[in-house]
Amino acid sequence: MTTGSPxxxxxxxxxxRGTLVRYRNxxxxxxxxxxxxxxxxxxxxxxxxxxxxxxxxxxxxxxIPPGVTPVHYPGHVISAGFIDTHIHYVQTGIIxxxxxxxxxxLNHYTFVEEQRFxxxxxxxxxxxxxxxxxxxxxxxxxxxxxxxxxxSADALFEEASRRDMRMVGGKVLMDRNAPDALLDTAQSGYExxxxxxxxxxxxxxxxxxxxxxxxxxxxxxxxxAAGQLWKExxxxxxxxxVSENTGEISWVRSLFPERRGYLDVYDHYGLLGDGAVLAHxxxxxxxxxxxxxxxxxxxxxxxxxxxxxxxxxFHVHDAKDPRHxxxxxxxxxxxxxxxxSLLSTMNEAxxxxxxxxxxxxxxxxxxxxxxxxxxxxxxxxxxxxxxxxQEADFVILDPxxxxxxxxxxxxxxxIEELLFVLAVMGDDRTVRATYVAGALxxxxxx
Amino acid sequence: MTTGSPxxxxxxxxxxRGTLVRYRNxxxxxxxxxxxxxxxxxxxxxxxxxxxxxxxxxxxxxxIPPGVTPVHYPGHVISAGFIDTHIHYVQTGIIxxxxxxxxxxLNHYTFVEEQRFxxxxxxxxxxxxxxxxxxxxxxxxxxxxxxxxxxSADALFEEASRRDMRMVGGKVLMDRNAPDALLDTAQSGYExxxxxxxxxxxxxxxxxxxxxxxxxxxxxxxxxAAGQLWKExxxxxxxxxVSENTGEISWVRSLFPERRGYLDVYDHYGLLGDGAVLAHxxxxxxxxxxxxxxxxxxxxxxxxxxxxxxxxxFHVHDAKDPRHxxxxxxxxxxxxxxxxSLLSTMNEAxxxxxxxxxxxxxxxxxxxxxxxxxxxxxxxxxxxxxxxxQEADFVILDPxxxxxxxxxxxxxxxIEELLFVLAVMGDDRTVRATYVAGALxxxxxx
Numbered sequence: 097m098t099t100g101s102p103x104x105x106x107x108x109x110x111x112x113r114g115t116l117v118r119y120r121n122x123x124x125x126x127x128x129x130x131x132x133x134x135x136x137x138x139x140x141x142x143x144x145x146x147x148x149x150x151x152x153x154x155x156x157x158x159x160i161p162p163g164v165t166p167v168h169y170p171g172h173v174i175s176a177g178f179i180d181t182h183i184h185y186v187q188t189g190i191i192x193x194x195x196x197x198x199x200x201x202l203n204h205y206t207f208v209e210e211q212r213f214x215x216x217x218x219x220x221x222x223x224x225x226x227x228x229x230x231x232x233x234x235x236x237x238x239x240x241x242x243x244x245x246x247x248s249a250d251a252l253f254e255e256a257s258r259r260d261m262r263m264v265g266g267k268v269l270m271d272r273n274a275p276d277a278l279l280d281t282a283q284s285g286y287e288x289x290x291x292x293x294x295x296x297x298x299x300x301x302x303x304x305x306x307x308x309x310x311x312x313x314x315x316x317x318x319x320x321a322a323g324q325l326w327k328e329x330x331x332x333x334x335x336x337x338v339s340e341n342t343g344e345i346s347w348v349r350s351l352f353p354e355r356r357g358y359l360d361v362y363d364h365y366g367l368l369g370d371g372a373v374l375a376h377x378x379x380x381x382x383x384x385x386x387x388x389x390x391x392x393x394x395x396x397x398x399x400x401x402x403x404x405x406x407x408x409x410f411h412v413h414d415a416k417d418p419r420h421x422x423x424x425x426x427x428x429x430x431x432x433x434x435x436x437s438l439l440s441t442m443n444e445a446x447x448x449x450x451x452x453x454x455x456x457x458x459x460x461x462x463x464x465x466x467x468x469x470x471x472x473x474x475x476x477x478x479x480x481x482x483x484x485x486q487e488a489d490f491v492i493l494d495p496x497x498x499x500x501x502x503x504x505x506x507x508x509x510x511i512e513e514l515l516f517v518l519a520v521m522g523d524d525r526t527v528r529a530t531y532v533a534g535a536l537x538x539x540x541x542x
Numbered sequence: 543m544t545t546g547s548p549x550x551x552x553x554x555x556x557x558x559r560g561t562l563v564r565y566r567n568x569x570x571x572x573x574x575x576x577x578x579x580x581x582x583x584x585x586x587x588x589x590x591x592x593x594x595x596x597x598x599x600x601x602x603x604x605x606i607p608p609g610v611t612p613v614h615y616p617g618h619v620i621s622a623g624f625i626d627t628h629i630h631y632v633q634t635g636i637i638x639x640x641x642x643x644x645x646x647x648l649n650h651y652t653f654v655e656e657q658r659f660x661x662x663x664x665x666x667x668x669x670x671x672x673x674x675x676x677x678x679x680x681x682x683x684x685x686x687x688x689x690x691x692x693x694s695a696d697a698l699f700e701e702a703s704r705r706d707m708r709m710v711g712g713k714v715l716m717d718r719n720a721p722d723a724l725l726d727t728a729q730s731g732y733e734x735x736x737x738x739x740x741x742x743x744x745x746x747x748x749x750x751x752x753x754x755x756x757x758x759x760x761x762x763x764x765x766x767a768a769g770q771l772w773k774e775x776x777x778x779x780x781x782x783x784v785s786e787n788t789g790e791i792s793w794v795r796s797l798f799p800e801r802r803g804y805l806d807v808y809d810h811y812g813l814l815g816d817g818a819v820l821a822h823x824x825x826x827x828x829x830x831x832x833x834x835x836x837x838x839x840x841x842x843x844x845x846x847x848x849x850x851x852x853x854x855x856f857h858v859h860d861a862k863d864p865r866h867x868x869x870x871x872x873x874x875x876x877x878x879x880x881x882x883s884l885l886s887t888m889n890e891a892x893x894x895x896x897x898x899x900x901x902x903x904x905x906x907x908x909x910x911x912x913x914x915x916x917x918x919x920x921x922x923x924x925x926x927x928x929x930x931x932q933e934a935d936f937v938i939l940d941p942x943x944x945x946x947x948x949x950x951x952x953x954x955x956x957i958e959e960l961l962f963v964l965a966v967m968g969d970d971r972t973v974r975a976t977y978v979a980g981a982l983x984x985x986x987x988x
Contacts, residue, residue, distance in 0.1 A: 191966070406897045443880070447850055450851065450852030500634075
């Protein structure tokens with residue numbers, strides 16, 4: 097199913113033709129015209145893994161290199177590859193675990209499953225299936241938790257490297273409130289993470305994220321070490337959870353009574369800033385949102401997971417309030433989320449927004465799934481849109497992927513409606529093909 | 543894609559083998575053991591459109607008629623066909639319409655689309671695609687709105703008859719608060735419905751539902767005529783909406799100030815009772831739920847639609863409170879719902895329940911989608927389970943329908959977990975085959 101290797105990918109010159117959509121700005125903060133670009137008959141040319149031209153086919157066709165024939169996807173939408181800003185690859189096996197809210201769910205399912213990642217062979221098998229599933233769903237970059245075991249992070253980066261994907265991840269840091277087999281220590285977690293950074297950060301397309309699970313499973317010493325490690329390794333990311341569930345928030349208050357609140361725990365230990373991505377943030381207060389905005393801290397909005405665990409409703413319009421807008425991306429949060437598809441995730445984000453009486457339009461939803469995610473990761477100059485110079489990760493969406501979708505898209509009136517229908521009715525089948533670094537990495541028909 | 547006709551179906555003897563699940567009681571009201579039956583290696587024998595034997599394969603195999611070879615679906619789940627207790631076939635074309643809550647959505651999208659059903663050829667085309675889509679999703683019975691035009695009901699019943707489906711539907715009654723082209727009158731609505739009842743009710747497998755859209759679009763005279771018509775035609779159903787959206791409820795109060803509330807409008811006009819199905823009921827009060835329970839009135843829970851339009855959260859545990867349990871089925875509510883799949887609808891029902899802090903287990907979810915729906919329609923002796931004597935409508939579910947589903951179901955520990963995973967991760971692909979009246983009506987591989 098998956099093809100491509102760093103060697104072939106970087107040597108490839110690719111041209112694709114279809115309906116091109118891309119972003120130049122945040123549509124929550126600027127007009128649609130400033131933010132969103134749409135070429136009904138567009139052309140994308142990629143050389144050595146990067147985009148070298150993007151725009152109207154007729155205007156650009158003379159720039160197609162000799163000997164290259166564009167792959168024509170008539171009627172299909174070409175978008176930047178989807179960016180999943182919060183996912184646990186080690187929870188792929190426990191999607192759809194019944195009946196619990198957050199803390200019970202962690203204890204009953206997650207902490208059992210993650211112990212299996214002590215077995216490196218198991219980790220490699222899951223990491224491989226995980227990368228394939230991302231590509232099947234048009235996701236070209238993910239910010240992912242590994243397990244506590246350093247090997248599980250190696251497995252992730254090895255499989256991502258084989259596919260030349262821009263992957264961001266890290267071994268989880270946990271030194272309390274979890275089964276012994278899943279605990280590191282402040283010192284060992286620091287050391288193991290440091291070695292992983294040396295081994296993987298900036299190697300190929302891999303990037304490292306320092307990954308304390310969340311405040312309740314790290315001692316103050318571990319959080320301090322994590323903050324120290326981040327300071328020592330500029331360019332790495334921080335990835336954790338915040339304010340997903342009200343019970344969790346109370347727990348954090350009881351564990352850190354000296355702090356002003358959940359976010360302040362991370363703030364105190366130097367874990368906020370550009371490149372820090374906090375999953376969920378469902379119950380962040382206005383003051384906490386302000387603090388995220390002023391520090392450059394991003395939130396990963398995970399609507400499917402928030403519904404599945406009954407965590408609550410994220411208010412995207414508050415998060416993107418132009419007076420103090422936060423960086424926001426979308427996350428599937430596998431395995432509390434139940435679908436790898438960012439299209440399905442947009443659909444769930446729409447529903448959550450509807451319940452808060454905010455109509456999340458398709459230009460904003462696709463932004464969150466692409467450029468918004470790149471901004472959350474601090475990678476907006478590298479991935480997330482289809483501008484010359486960006487890395488050539490993109491997805492081809494098929495408006496006729498199912499009989500029902502074909503009926504519905506036959507009558508759409510404009511690109512916004514088409515994108516909306518793709519988000520609401522789409523799934524992995526809608527992804528006709530996924531290109532990574534300019535090379536075909538998934539082909540639905542293959 | 544679709545095969546079968548009344549002639550071949552009733553002449554067919556079919557046997558299928560696989561994992562059999564069925565219901566004898568309501569699992570909200572009795573123990574799992576009293577309600578739910580599971581044969582890991584089960585056999586179903588159907589003759590002349592009805593089930594003649596259902597149970598353990600080894601115990602029953604001697605009863606397979608000579609010359610009949612059971613179709614073996616190893617590892618697959620055989621369930622009663624899904625029953626969709628609320629859907630608008632005439633809204634198939636407007637799924638995924640952006641940005642509105644109920645009343646705006648009706649005015650901007652629905653009332654525009656439904657005018658197209660003045661064209662009988664269009665109605666037939668949509669009705670045909672609609673029936674195919676139901677079968678692709680394992681739905682064998684639907685309670686559906688047609689448009690105001692009697693022809694649109696004819697088209698529905700004709701297409702259902704061609705497929706030998708047990709279909710319940712009716713032309714909508716609307717004599718105010720809609721575009722002129724969609725209005726009937728109390729008298730013409732009554733007459734047209736009466737003729738449709740004569741033409742279709744009890745003909746083949748069709749049943750008629752008297753279908754006032756909802757209180758705001760019918761005058762008191764029309765509601766009175768609808769109640770009168772129901773009295774004159776025992777065995778027909780009533781199908782309408784109630785308490786979906788808070789703005790709608792206020793509107794009803796202003797239109798019917800003399801009534802005690804929304805439900806009381808229908809009560810007053812004789813539209814509650816066994817065989818009355820009210821869609822949504824999201825905001826029903828405790829007293830209104832009691833009144834539904836004591837009159838035998840059913841509610842169709844439409845979680846996808848309620849999320850998509852931001853209508854609110856239905857509390858299924860209140861509705862099924864053993865002190866005064868209501869009949870509850872599931873509805874997709876196409877076109878405000880966005881998927882024909884009752885599996886996806888169970889997933890959405892689970893999420894809505896989680897947000898109300900109630901873990902809706904898979905035995906209850908599948909009940910709602912099968913026997914619960916049959917009880918809502920007053921058809922529990924006819925369809926909705928797989929007992930000898932019932933009509934042979936059933937679905938074959940494939941636990942390996944996608945790579946991710948196969949990975950996940952490979953590790954389930956019991957039938958409850960398998961059903962839960964199928965509900966949460968399933969879609970139309972999960973439906974390997976659909977049988978109607980004992981005959982193969984949809985085969986995914988065909």
